[in-house]
Amino acid sequence: MLLSNLAVVITTSFVLVQCHDCKDYDLSASDQSLIDMMKHYLHTSRKEQGLSTGKQGASGVTYVRWGKKECTKQVDIVYTGQVGGNYFTNKGGGVNYLCLPNDPENGEPIKGDNDQLFGAEYQIASSFRPSGMKGDMTQKEVPCAVCFQRKRSTVLMIPGRKTCYKGWTFEYTGYLMSDYKDYSYKDYACVDKDAEPVDNKTSDENGALFYGISTKCGSLRCPPYKNGVSVKCVVCTK
Structure with missing residues (x-):
């Protein structure tokens, strides 16, 4: 063949x-x-x-399922790992959470003091834990899974929703989380509503932190939103 x-x-x-420079060439x-x-x-x-x-x-899209070690059924897992990021009091450097694989290929020693990659911990004691989230995982490390959904062309995280809009496929739902408002900047992440810890270790080592966030009416119009409530989120593909 x-x-x-x-x-x-x-x-x-x-x-x-042969025909490139021909003006009156008749094809047989x-x-x-x-x-x-x-x-x-x-x-x-x-x-x-x-x-x-x-x-x-081989076509499809990838997304991170924050707070879980596995992907949902019928979705391929690329790798499972632990969430990492910049230390919560650092004023410079990266601001995004990272899904770090459990089988890293480590680099060489570096002399400069520019520590930016730490683990991540839940900081969701009763006052910062969304009521719909199971269990108290305060000071436990956060797992993650990178998932591959075949035959999709785009992925969308919708804040303020727990269901997808018509024409979109549901992947998972959870709660919007980030670092505490007085600490360094962090991206918002959609943490699975059934979030779990990496293990049972609780040593308060800090690092990049996850707090439940709440709404504040004013510039945010209420209704349709409500004041002082947790923010749901959903990850959808299409």
Whole structure:
């Protein structure tokens, strides 16, 4: 099959090259048939295989499931790990949470004092824990899973919702969390409503922290929002 395809490419290319500078070249029936076949082959090949991956089955989207070690059923797991990030009192450096794999390929020693990569802990004692979240995991480390959803082209986290809009596929729902308002900046993360710890260790080592957040009416219009409530979130794909 490869040799026959190659022969088609070479023959067609030869015809096109020879004709490149021709103004009044009349293609024979066999030449035209060959070109039409080549066009059909290229169109079918691109449609079936894709332009970048080579296989349609490899297309899809990835997302992080914060607070869980596994992905939902029928969703492939790329890797499982632990959440990391910058220390909560650091004023510079990264502001995003990271899903760090459990099988790292570690680098070499570095002399400079620029520590920015720490683990992450839940800080969700009763006053900062959304009422719909199970258990008190205060000062326990946060797990994560990178998930691959096949045959999807986009992923969307919707704050303030627990269900997806029509036409979107539900992945998981949870609560919007970030660091405490007086600490360093952190991204908002949608932490699974059934969040779990990495293990049972509770040594208060801090690092990047997760607090439940609440709404504040004013510039945020109420209604439709309510004041002083937890913020739900949902991850959807399409």
